[in-house]
Amino acid sequence: MSVRTRKTLITALALTGGLTLAAVTPALAGTAASHTPRTAAVAQGDPRNVTQHVADFYGAYVDAVWATDDKSAGDAAKALRAFYLSAAAQKKVAAFEKKEHADGILFAQNVPVKWSVAYTGSGAGHATSRVTLTWSGGKHPEVSRIDVQSDLKTLKITDLKPVR
Missing domain, CATH: 1.20.5 (Single alpha-helices involved in coiled-coils or other helix-helix interfaces)
Structure with a gap:
């Protein structure tokens, strides 16, 4: 060779x-x-940014409700609500859940597989973010949208409304 x-x-x-x-x-x-x-x-964030604050909430909240096998997940979801939502928003969410028997943050009975948050405007001391929840995969995934209003001073979520 x-x-x-x-x-x-x-x-x-x-x-x-x-x-x-x-x-x-x-x-x-x-x-x-x-x-x-x-x-x-x-991944990065800014605790002063109202849209980032909403994204942080939805990211952590979806993680908590997704983790059904973790015994601390329910307590984590409650703590997240208490921290990120104003008292009035917490009452509104609780009323929705009692009436509809569905999660008042996600406006659904199940958990999305993906989420995104986009700033849509501000005025009168509030900012609005649009949360898009993706419920399935594939070529034509099912999505829903929620408009989330936040106080610009406290960054607390003050209102959540499903987009029809």
């Missing part, structure tokens, strides 16, 4: 081994799971 043939064979083996390792490593590390991002994601 010539030197050139041996070098070609060794190079081919090295490339094959490297490519195999590159293909197997993510699977071994668990990055192929659906809950792990495929790219590096950066």
